[in-house]
Amino acid sequence: MSRTIFEIVDDNFYECKEVSKQILWMYDEIISNWGIGHDNDYEQVNYDKYIMCKIAEERLKTPDIQRVVDLVNDGCFTALSCYVSDLMDEERRDNNVNNLIIHLLEDQRINSMEFEKELLTLMHNALMQKPTYQIDKNLYWTELPDGKAFYNKLKEVYIKYVIGYYQSNLEIAKINIDKM
Numbered sequence: 001m002s003r004t005i006f007e008i009v010d011d012n013f014y015e016c017k018e019v020s021k022q023i024l025w026m027y028d029e030i031i032s033n034w035g036i037g038h039d040n041d042y043e044q045v046n047y048d049k050y051i052m053c054k055i056a057e058e059r060l061k062t063p064d065i066q067r068v069v070d071l072v073n074d075g076c077f078t079a080l081s082c083y084v085s086d087l088m089d090e091e092r093r094d095n096n097v098n099n100l101i102i103h104l105l106e107d108q109r110i111n112s113m114e115f116e117k118e119l120l121t122l123m124h125n126a127l128m129q130k131p132t133y134q135i136d137k138n139l140y141w142t143e144l145p146d147g148k149a150f151y152n153k154l155k156e157v158y159i160k161y162v163i164g165y166y167q168s169n170l171e172i173a174k175i176n177i178d179k180m
Helices: 010-032 063-089 095-106 108-112 114-128 145-179
Strands: none
Touching: 010 063, 010 145, 063 095, 063 114, 063 145, 095 108, 095 114, 108 114, 114 145
16 A cells, blocks of 8 residues: 655645644644653644655745745654654554554655654554553553663654754844844
8 A cells, every 4th residue: 555645736835834834833832841742732733644745846846945845744753753652651552653654664765864764663663562551560661672762762853853943943044134
């Protein structure tokens, strides 16, 4: 089963901009809650539809539009990370999200995305481990090897995507101030 890639064209770029607003809301909440953890407000981000989206029309391949697309892709990986973290916290599993992760890992483009490939692999491995209540009810998922590896990666997701977005904007703002 293959997954349809959301391709950005004139007719749907506005939709992509709307998703970027939802991602910024999620990023603000993640910062307010001291990082990626339980109950971040990621549900409004339709990561399944937009993750690994790409610009399909050559004339739309501008730096400004690419920044929006990068935000959407990074935000979708962040939202997916939040959801998997919640699944692990609640000792639940979701076959649909695991299938999405498998399909993303099978997408040839992921091979050039080292960080994202490792993240997806860690998510998949964490979801494949038995819930801790089936192993030892005194354990927490972050104490098991696959859970711990995914949990440790969440800090990197926070730094790379959330903090990285704001750092990038700060650099652009500094350049713009110099032009004033």
